[in-house]
Amino acid sequence: MWQDPIVEKLHRYREAHAKQFNYDLWAMYEDIKVKQKQYEQEGWRVVSRCASDTQEKKELPIV
Numbered sequence: 001m002w003q004d005p006i007v008e009k010l011h012r013y014r015e016a017h018a019k020q021f022n023y024d025l026w027a028m029y030e031d032i033k034v035k036q037k038q039y040e041q042e043g044w045r046v047v048s049r050c051a052s053d054t055q056e057k058k059e060l061p062i063v
Contacts, residue, residue: 017031
């Protein structure tokens with residue numbers, strides 16, 4: 001099976017980041033939030049999710 005080198009690099013980066021925080025999702029989340037604030041202070045524009053992505057999805061009634 002062909003492997004995309006860019007995807008492989010992304011997987012290695014993600015694994016290294018997770019290992020750095022002992023696979024603790026909350027610690028990884030907090031790290032990303034700190035980095036996001038640093039980027040904003042440096043003048044980078046951080047894009048929020050679309051409003052439609054954050055709204056609750058309503059379930060259709062069962063007929």
